[in-house]
Amino acid sequence: MYRLLLLVFLCIFVSVPAVSQTLPEGAETIQGFSIYETLDRLASEEFQGRHTGHQGFTDAAAWVADMFEEWGLMPAGNDDNYLLPFPVQYTIINDASMSVHIVDEEEESGFREEELKPETDFLPLLYSDTADRTAEVVFVGWGIHASDIGYDDYFGVDVEGKFVMCFRGTPDPQDRRFQYHDEHRTRMQRAKDEGALGLIYIYEEPIANPNGDWIEGFTPVKISYDVADKLLGERGFDTATLRQDLLQYKRPISFPLESQVRIQVASTHYPEGTGYNVAGYVEGSNPELRDEVIVIGAHLDHCGTHMGLLFPGADDNASGSAVVTEIARAFAENDIQPERPVMFALFGGEEMGLIGARYLVDNFPERFPTIVNMINFDMVGAGDGTFCGYSADHPDLRELVEDTDTYIQTVQSFFPIRDIGVRGSDHAAFHAQGIPVLYFVSNGPHIKYHTTGDTIYRMNPSVMEDIARIGYVTAIRLANK
Ligand SMILES: [Zn+2]
Structure with a gap:
């Protein structure tokens, strides 16, 4: 009687989730709610938006290192450390404020003044120096x-003693010779060298x-x-048309412009900070x-807290960090x-x-002379499916993911990775060294990218579960290939 009941119970138990029965390598132990919990903590006020160098980031890195140790992962650093420091x-x-002083003949001063709202209207680049200046503006295309x-x-x-104003981009997005000039660092230094006070x-x-x-x-x-x-209205231009003209005529x-702006910034610069990569291994x-x-990786850092505004970076990239952490936990716990x-x-x-x-690529732990593959996860929290990038000259990587996806069914499309340029994520550092890479990014939309609105409320535990499972199985197969 009892045996019969037990048998009936077992039959019910083992026949319930049809998909998880077929998941290989214990992938069902990867759970969306567990990823969600990690993400929730990473994106919380405790870690202050994880700005590299800042205590909030360092605390987040230490928390992940503690988990790695608790699960029994080996420390990857040369000194058997989980936290691998680098200078930053x-x-x-x-604090910052900005106002525009638009030419207006009806005003006694000749200008109509408008105070701008932080984040909605303006935001300093997060490396702006302290200053308070009012000056005219010169429009300089792409800068x-x-x-x-x-x-x-x-x-x-x-542009001497004035602010320059420009778009991000280049006259010809297809022309790779512009790539270097499109880097923020190059554009800022150029404006400074030309004598500008700042760049808008x-x-x-x-x-x-x-x-x-x-x-x-x-x-x-x-x-x-x-x-x-x-x-731009002073000259009869509108922004969208002007940008279109720059692209069309090259x-x-x-x-x-005769209009002026006032820019006031109070910032603290830390020239000798320490950043960390967290690394453990099986x-x-x-x-x-x-x-x-x-290497299974994701970036832990985000933009920090500035002017009292917390940039939580839930999608970017507490999501990828939580996915990698979950894969690490599954590797350890499934032995x-x-x-x-x-x-x-x-x-x-x-x-x-x-x-x-x-x-990390330039100072790789000595115990590992060869990096075979790298899998990167960046912004995997929003949406209900994933896109997968793979090194163009390694279609075998794509085939492996396609095969793994027959169990999980989350990949919506693949794209080959060739020349990544200046806008890639961490896999670009590995790709640049000739290491074959895979890159997962969820289908989004990632509409609150780099704003205070990138919170946990738009994150979907089930897409992260799917992406973590596909990453986990793919990692095992690459390691055993
Ligand atoms: Zn990111």
């Missing part, structure tokens, strides 16, 4: 002076950006299209393959003994320009 400069914007290509947005305009970037929304260098006395900010329309369109069981590591070692790496400094991942 960072800046905190304590590019490239003598090697024979293109100069600064030709014929005097025109973005549809003034989103947070720490990707650049602090330059003494230089105050770069972003403004919205709406604000740019007000300034020639500089630069001109001074040993390889095959003595002949134990030098060849598979996976891969033939090759598998390293779990959470990078710092991605938002500043892949600083942590580049540093």
Whole structure:
């Protein structure tokens, strides 16, 4: 009787979830709610938006390192450390204000003054220096002076002691020669060298950006299209049309404005900060393959807290960090003994320009002479499916993911990765060294990208569960291939 009941019970129990029965390698132990909990904590006020160098980031890195240790992952650093330090400069914007002074003949002063709202209308670049200045504005197209290509947005305009205003981008997005000139660092330094007080970037929304260098006395900010329309209106231009013209004619369109802006920034710069990559690993069981590591990675950092605004970075990239952490936990708890070692790496400094991942690739732990593959997860929290990038010359990687996806069914499309340029995520640092990579990004929409609105409320535990499972199974298969 009891036996019969037990048998009936077992039959019910084992026949319930049809999908999980077929999941390989214990992938069903990866759970969306567990990922969600990790994400929730990473994106909380406790870690202050995880700005590399800042205590909030360091605390988040230490928390992940503690989990790695608790689960029994091996420390990857040369000194048997989980926290791998690298030098970093960072800046905190304590306070900022901005107003526009639009030419208006009806006003007694000749100007109509408007105070701008932080984040909605303007936001300093997150490496702006302290200053308070009022000056005229000169529009300089893309802000590019490239003598090697024979293109100069600064030709014929005097920007000395003024603010320059420009778009992000280049006259020809297909022309790779412009890539270097499109880096924020290059554009800021150029404006400074031309004598500008600061650079006003025109973005549809003034989103947070720490990707650049602090330059003494230089105050770069972003403004919205709406604000740019007000300034450009003096010359009868509207922002969207002007941008379209620059792209269509591929020639500089630069001109001074009589309108002025006041930019006030109070910031603290830390020239000698320390960032961290967090790295733990599971040993390889095959003595002949134990030098060849598979890296599973995501960036842990985001944009921090500035002017009292917390940029939580839930999608970017607490989601990817939580997915990698969950895969690491499953490897440890399922006692996976891969033939090759598998390293779990959470990078710092991605938002500043892949600083942590580049540093890791250049100073890779000596115990691993060869990196076989790298799998990156960046922004995997919003949406209900995933896109998968793979090194173009390694279609076998795509086939492996396609095969794994027959169990999970979350990949919506694949795209080949060739030349990543200046806008890639951490896998770009590995790809640049010729290491075959995979890259997962959820289908979104990622509409609150780099804003205070990138909170846990838009995150979907089930898509993260699917992506973590596909990453986990793929990692095991690559390690055993
Ligand atoms: Zn990211």
